[in-house]
Amino acid sequence: MSTSPAQRRRIARWSVVNTAVVLYALFPVWWIVALSFKDPATLSDGSFVPRRWTLENYRGIFATSEFTRALVNSIGIALISTVVAVTLGTMAAYAVARLRFPGKRLLIGTSLLIAMFPPISLVSPLFDIERFLGLFDTWAGLIIPYMTFSLPLAIYTLSAFFREIPWDLEKAAKVDGATPAQAFRLVIAPLAAPGVFTTAILVFIFCWNDFLFAISLTSTTAARTVPAAIAFFTGSSQFQQPTGSIAAAAVVITVPIVVFVLLFQRRIVAGLTSGAVKG
Amino acid sequence: MAEITLEGVTKRYPDGAVAVRDVSLAIADGEFLILVGPSGCGKSTTLNMIAGLEDITEGTLRIGGQVVNDKAPKDRDIAMVFQSYALYPHMTVRQNMGFALRLAHVDKAVIKEKVEEAARVLDLTGHLDRKPANLSGGQRQRVAMGRAIVREPKAFLMDEPLSNLDAKLRVQMRTQIARLQRRLGTTTVYVTHDQTEAMTLGDRVVVMRGGIVQQTGSPQELYDRPRNLFVAGFIGSPAMNFLPAAVEEDRLRTPLGDLPLDDRLRAALARRDAPREVIAGFRPEHFEDAALVDPERGGATVTVTVDVRESLGSDVFVHFALEGGAAAAEQLAELAADSGLADTGAGGPEIVARLSARTRAREGERLRLWLDTAQAHVFDPATGDNLTLPGHPRDTAAG
Numbered sequence: 001m002s003t004s005p006a007q008r009r010r011i012a013r014w015s016v017v018n019t020a021v022v023l024y025a026l027f028p029v030w031w032i033v034a035l036s037f038k039d040p041a042t043l044s045d046g047s048f049v050p051r052r053w054t055l056e057n058y059r060g061i062f063a064t065s066e067f068t069r070a071l072v073n074s075i076g077i078a079l080i081s082t083v084v085a086v087t088l089g090t091m092a093a094y095a096v097a098r099l100r101f102p103g104k105r106l107l108i109g110t111s112l113l114i115a116m117f118p119p120i121s122l123v124s125p126l127f128d129i130e131r132f133l134g135l136f137d138t139w140a141g142l143i144i145p146y147m148t149f150s151l152p153l154a155i156y157t158l159s160a161f162f163r164e165i166p167w168d169l170e171k172a173a174k175v176d177g178a179t180p181a182q183a184f185r186l187v188i189a190p191l192a193a194p195g196v197f198t199t200a201i202l203v204f205i206f207c208w209n210d211f212l213f214a215i216s217l218t219s220t221t222a223a224r225t226v227p228a229a230i231a232f233f234t235g236s237s238q239f240q241q242p243t244g245s246i247a248a249a250a251v252v253i254t255v256p257i258v259v260f261v262l263l264f265q266r267r268i269v270a271g272l273t274s275g276a277v278k279g
Numbered sequence: 280m281a282e283i284t285l286e287g288v289t290k291r292y293p294d295g296a297v298a299v300r301d302v303s304l305a306i307a308d309g310e311f312l313i314l315v316g317p318s319g320c321g322k323s324t325t326l327n328m329i330a331g332l333e334d335i336t337e338g339t340l341r342i343g344g345q346v347v348n349d350k351a352p353k354d355r356d357i358a359m360v361f362q363s364y365a366l367y368p369h370m371t372v373r374q375n376m377g378f379a380l381r382l383a384h385v386d387k388a389v390i391k392e393k394v395e396e397a398a399r400v401l402d403l404t405g406h407l408d409r410k411p412a413n414l415s416g417g418q419r420q421r422v423a424m425g426r427a428i429v430r431e432p433k434a435f436l437m438d439e440p441l442s443n444l445d446a447k448l449r450v451q452m453r454t455q456i457a458r459l460q461r462r463l464g465t466t467t468v469y470v471t472h473d474q475t476e477a478m479t480l481g482d483r484v485v486v487m488r489g490g491i492v493q494q495t496g497s498p499q500e501l502y503d504r505p506r507n508l509f510v511a512g513f514i515g516s517p518a519m520n521f522l523p524a525a526v527e528e529d530r531l532r533t534p535l536g537d538l539p540l541d542d543r544l545r546a547a548l549a550r551r552d553a554p555r556e557v558i559a560g561f562r563p564e565h566f567e568d569a570a571l572v573d574p575e576r577g578g579a580t581v582t583v584t585v586d587v588r589e590s591l592g593s594d595v596f597v598h599f600a601l602e603g604g605a606a607a608a609e610q611l612a613e614l615a616a617d618s619g620l621a622d623t624g625a626g627g628p629e630i631v632a633r634l635s636a637r638t639r640a641r642e643g644e645r646l647r648l649w650l651d652t653a654q655a656h657v658f659d660p661a662t663g664d665n666l667t668l669p670g671h672p673r674d675t676a677a678g
């Protein structure tokens with residue numbers, strides 16, 4: 001296959017556009033990565049590439065328990081919130097997609113409302129409630145608001161996926177002798193898996209990235225997550241900005257997200273339902 | 280294997296719509312029963328109630344003598360073939376066909392054997408390890424059939440299983456399904472909106488309209504003795520011709536001309552409550568080129584102008600239009616709406632006659648047509664009832 005000049009021009013044009021977009025998107029990321037590898041002397045030299053590469057910043061943040069403890073909190077809290085939100089979200093979305101029940105519109109409306117609520121307006125009441133209930137500065141104290149705010153998102157994405165699965169498949173499973181639970185587990189769940197993965201990743205990223213709740217509802221390293229912990233970083237002397245450490249910490253918490261997305265991209269994109277019914 | 284009995288079965292959906300009204304049917308063990316009717320008449324709902332996928336609002340459903348109204352689908356031991364096939368996309372053909380057996384904890388070796396046997400019957404052996412997405416429409420259809428037969432269930436329920444296939448494949452599969460059913464001898468309820476499929480497949484056909492059973496009988500019975508306008512117009516292709524007719528003395532005045540009444544028609548119209556304005560129905564094959572008919576034979580002769588002549592080799596279809604209004608009745612309007620033939624309105628009635636291939640009929644020319652009035656039907660326009668049937672419902676009601 002030879003390419004005509006017109007085709008080549010088109011390819012060239014798209015290449016330029018794509019490169020521009022990618023550069024625009026990746027520039028801040030690269031900037032942070034570059035910063036994290038610079039030593040304190042060259043930190044503010046404005047160069048794109050570190051003149052002297054150093055792992056000092058990384059060693060620094062992992063040297064004390066302040067960051068490692070926050071990392072453990074981040075991973076634990078985000079994972080638990082994700083598992084709970086996706087489990088509940090799956091059940092709710094299945095009901096929303098499949099059943100006609102009284103109050104369905106109300107449920108959808110309410111969850112929309114919650115998703116739209118500016119979290120900042122809830123922070124002070126939450127602070128008081130959690131102090132009162134003894135949840136302040138605990139894992140549960142963060143998991144509960146994360147769940148609340150990510151459930152609407154989970155229900156929305158998942159019910160879209162469930163609606164894509166032909167209802168006939170469930171009927172077929174029932175006639176084939178499956179209990180409702182078996183029909184869900186053996187037929188619906190495998191088909192909804194890409195949707196569940198997508199939702200889980202979105203919810204995880206939401207919890208992982210949150211700063212507002214993390215900074216407001218924690219006071220010690222007991223439950224403080226990385227984004228909040230970074231704000232408490234101090235330089236090695238009081239006259240020094242902790243820029244290098246912050247950059248290194250930022251890179252450390254970005255990596256898992258990137259790995260996640262790359263790992264599951266194919267699953268997210270793959271449409272497993274093709275061929276269920278006449279195409 | 281089992282007989283299936285419906286007694287006064289009614290389905291009212293939560294929104295208040297009555298989809299099936301007071302249906303009573305006794306389906307014998309091993310019988311091949313067809314449910315036919317236009318789209319939306321409640322065929323699928325009836326089938327889903329038998330399967331247990333829809334609750335029964337009123338009435339009793341028995342499978343093998345046992346009342347199963349409140350039993351879950353899995354406890355009814357019936358297999359269903361869906362219009363969409365509903366194959367599990369994440370499973371191979373083998374897993375699809377063996378799914379029910381796997382749920383029933385049948386031994387793995389036995390499952391393998393049964394699936395392979397069914398695959399051999401359905402010519403799917405080479406495709407057992409493929410996913411449904413990689414199969415053609417016909418192959419998917421056969422997998423859906425296979426999934427039903429490996430289970431050796433009490434009954435097969437099929438909801439328009441062939442309507443997603445192209446015409447040629449449909450005819451092929453139709454024969455195959457009939458053969459398979461005869462061989463297995465499993466009670467089968469088959470839903471279709473295609474009257475040709477209904478006529479060619481079943482032992483017995485049930486015609487439904489608006490959730491109500493119109494008539495039950497063998498294909499020939501429905502064709503020869505339709506109980507009302509709806510059945511008469513629905514069964515048969517090309518459809519029966521309907522003409523408005525006025526009863527006058529000893530004749531029937533129609534747009535075709537005046538037709539003499541024979542004893543049978545006279546008796547039908549002599550009933551006390553018989554209307555004076557009726558609808559006459561003639562099947563296309565009850566016409567013949569008058570030149571080819573023994574003049575001694577009874578019947579009537581009329582002269583028409585041929586619009587279109589279609590030669591099929593074995594027969595010739597002759598179309599012609601008549602002056603005057605077309606037959607009007609609720610049931611006919613419904614049939615026209617279903618077939619997509621919206622009322623042509625201004626034009627008079629259109630007639631199709633099926634003549635012997637020896638006819639000399641030519642387009643645009645006058646043709647003398649013989650009409651076998653002994654075969655004609657006369658319907659009451661208000662109720663749609665066939666007045667020519669001896670077992671007329673109003674007779675039995677009166678007696």
Ligand SMILES: Nc1ncnc2c1ncn2[C@@H]1O[C@H](COP(=O)(O)OP(=O)(O)O)[C@@H](O)[C@H]1O
Nearest residue numbers: 292294296298317318319320321322323324325
């Ligand atoms: N879930 C439902 N809720 C309300 N009405 C329904 C539902 N399913 C079907 N119907 C109505 O019941 C009637 C019969 O439907 P159906 O049995 O699917 O017809 P068919 O299979 O003969 O085309 C239709 O008028 C349809 O609109």
Ligand SMILES: [Mg+2]
Nearest residue numbers: 319322323324
């Ligand atoms: Mg249907």
